[in-house]
Amino acid sequence: MLGKVLRGTDIENSEAAATLEALATPALLLDRDRLDRNLDRLSSRMAARGVVLRPHMKTGKSIDVARRVYQSVPGPITVSTLAEAEYFAQHGFRDITYAVGLAPHTADRAMRLLQAGVDLKVLLDSPEQGVMLGAAGRAAGVRPSAFIEIDCDGHRGGLTATDPKLITVAAALAEAGVELAGILTHAGESYGLSAPEALVAAAENEKTVAVAAAAALRAAGHECPVVSVGSTPTAHFAEDLAGVTEMRAGVYMFFDLVMHGVGVCTTDDIAISVLATVIGTKPEKGWILVDAGWMALSRDRGTAAQRVDQGYGLVCDLSGEVYRDLIVVQASQEHGILAMRSGSTQALPHLPIGAKVRILPNHACATAAQHELYNVVSSDSAAIEARWPRMRGW
Amino acid sequence: MLGKVLRGTDIENSEAAATLEALATPALLLDRDRLDRNLDRLSSRMAARGVVLRPHMKTGKSIDVARRVYQSVPGPITVSTLAEAEYFAQHGFRDITYAVGLAPHTADRAMRLLQAGVDLKVLLDSPEQGVMLGAAGRAAGVRPSAFIEIDCDGHRGGLTATDPKLITVAAALAEAGVELAGILTHAGESYGLSAPEALVAAAENEKTVAVAAAAALRAAGHECPVVSVGSTPTAHFAEDLAGVTEMRAGVYMFFDLVMHGVGVCTTDDIAISVLATVIGTKPEKGWILVDAGWMALSRDRGTAAQRVDQGYGLVCDLSGEVYRDLIVVQASQEHGILAMRSGSTQALPHLPIGAKVRILPNHACATAAQHELYNVVSSDSAAIEARWPRMRGW
Incomplete structure (x- = not known):
């Protein structure tokens, strides 16, 4: 019985292994x-x-x-x-x-x-x-x-x-x-x-x-x-x-942005993120469109009532480094709109069509529930080391 | 190829058929x-x-x-x-x-x-x-x-x-x-x-x-x-x-409460609902607790910005009749709290532990996405006529 617990479903060295750059989006990452x-x-x-x-x-x-x-x-x-x-x-x-x-x-x-x-x-x-x-x-x-x-x-x-x-x-x-x-x-x-x-x-x-x-x-x-x-x-x-x-x-x-807002963790502690690809830009509005909407991020707006509203998520580069003040300001089913937080003095980063970002979630429970599996990564590598399935339903 | 389209997955008369009363909750219903x-x-x-x-x-x-x-x-x-x-x-x-x-x-x-x-x-x-x-x-x-x-x-x-x-x-x-x-x-x-x-x-x-x-x-x-x-x-x-x-x-x-708020449909047009069971009561607070939280209803609060805020959903009896002013005022992962809408003059209905209700969703796309399948019912019967699977992912 214990053997069952200890037998992982890691896919290290298997054919399905991939890198962050090659992963189809949107996708859930777990560090x-x-x-x-x-x-x-x-x-x-x-x-x-x-x-x-x-x-x-x-x-x-x-x-x-x-x-x-x-x-x-x-x-x-x-x-x-x-x-x-x-x-x-x-x-x-x-x-x-x-x-x-x-x-x-x-x-x-x-x-x-x-x-x-x-x-x-x-x-x-x-x-x-x-x-x-x-x-x-x-x-x-x-x-x-x-x-x-x-x-x-x-x-x-x-x-x-x-x-x-x-x-x-x-x-x-x-x-x-x-x-x-x-x-x-x-x-x-x-x-x-x-x-x-x-x-x-x-x-x-x-x-x-x-x-x-x-x-x-x-x-x-x-x-x-x-x-x-x-x-x-x-x-x-x-x-x-x-x-x-x-x-x-x-x-x-996993921690998340709500827990960050409560003061229990730093953004660097957040272990899950949603990988997304840029699918459009609206420079005149300061918008970058990505293929992660609420279906990938969830509708959770738990930071809306906190001191710092993170929209539908805080945006990081592919390595997990936060783009200061870049958040998902709007989400429809399969579209997210990235923009600088209101009042920010930072410049919108240059992210052309096809560029990839990682989005830290407001609420880990809700965001993870939108996905079939975790693409498991380590902090210092772009390789997908494993795919861990999630269960759902009642 | 068309045969494939026309071949339904109805379970009429199959052993899996059940009634609304016997269905485990939370469950998604489609009329x-x-x-x-x-x-x-x-x-x-x-x-x-x-x-x-x-x-x-x-x-x-x-x-x-x-x-x-x-x-x-x-x-x-x-x-x-x-x-x-x-x-x-x-x-x-x-x-x-x-x-x-x-x-x-x-x-x-x-x-x-x-x-x-x-x-x-x-x-x-x-x-x-x-x-x-x-x-x-x-x-x-x-x-x-x-x-x-x-x-x-x-x-x-x-x-x-x-x-x-x-x-x-x-x-x-x-x-x-x-x-x-x-x-x-x-x-x-x-x-x-x-x-x-x-x-x-x-x-x-x-x-x-x-x-x-x-x-x-x-x-x-x-x-x-x-x-x-x-x-x-x-x-x-x-x-x-x-x-x-x-x-x-x-x-x-399907329509939903957001579309009702826009004025495109009546609540009677809404074809999907979430079946839930009462799991607790807090009479001193005017609360009824049910086993449908945001995991079953979604985190969508699309009616929050409308003239009538429906909380996380509007509550109906088992036949689909709306309990006037009874809404889901709060939702955690697997708990929903039912209460009368603020300012209502209606009395809280008597719903003891084990009683079942149907909850109309704010946003049909988001609520349906939380479920594996539709339990298909007709408007005038309590029988589950079919179970229709949903696809998900990207």
């Missing part, structure tokens, strides 16, 4: 050196704090990316769909948290993974879901395990740490024969921050709420083994994680 | 009755004006959708990628316009389709592209054919009708051994309009500029057989198309 650097950074940080890192595979959606995270033995992971859970289970992963609220059809489907020997934990925040999960477990002849979702910042779902319903849900799980895995929270509001002190405070709040929720459950007689927190910003800004047992994060593997 | 009605509407409109309709396949990206457009013989189509051109050619289509500006790698690849007997026309607006295309044609032993792109409203690429470069490009094509197919323009700015008189004026302008460009070429001694215009709004608002030979449009097949 393996930057990926490895980003992985090391967070895993070292968590190891130093004695907290388990449970990477979120929703960003990469690729067994080959997962193999960079776990180079020998498959470890704990988080997923956003049951299709991801099934995909990673097929590749040998056994410790999986499905971090999206349970529905009747996902409860039944999740039980099939338990029957196959996967330690899949699900997420819920209501007694009804507990009853539903218990029934699904009994029908499948397995004992389900669930996290109760905690709301630490009003971002999305979950119960507050002081909500009496927390104890009601735990009791419903016990009654329904469902194991309480622990509590899980996500500081989603941290994506809207940028001041370091605010990020430290968001991480502190995420931890405090999580630990308080676990304490409330334990005080009511429920075991709460796992205290799971996480978001890429808080994972990098948390100073003290006492009481937390695991950290979840996903976009940290 | 075949609405699709057929939308197709009839524009084809009748163009037939009445004696203008060829060349549907744009970038929205549907499906041979099964194309088979509803052309129920007997494959006709003229427009595509946005060479992967689409190759896909539709494999399914018997022979008259294809690739309406994105030419690059060196696409020129070579396009020639392979010409070698295979496909009448593929490409798009350009510079002498350099003409020279590049001529060389690709000579290398492949075929005679390429190209449209000159005309800019009718400053939206994107192309030359204005009065730009002397228009004649320079035509001369470069002749010199390079490239056939001048005609001129092609796209009133992309019409997507930003909503007043009927402004839409009529945009259509009139698109036609006037196209006809003037063709006249300028003819006056300089160049044949300009095709005068191609198009956008879904102008296609539906054009009153007089004298001098125009063909109309291109794509999103008219």
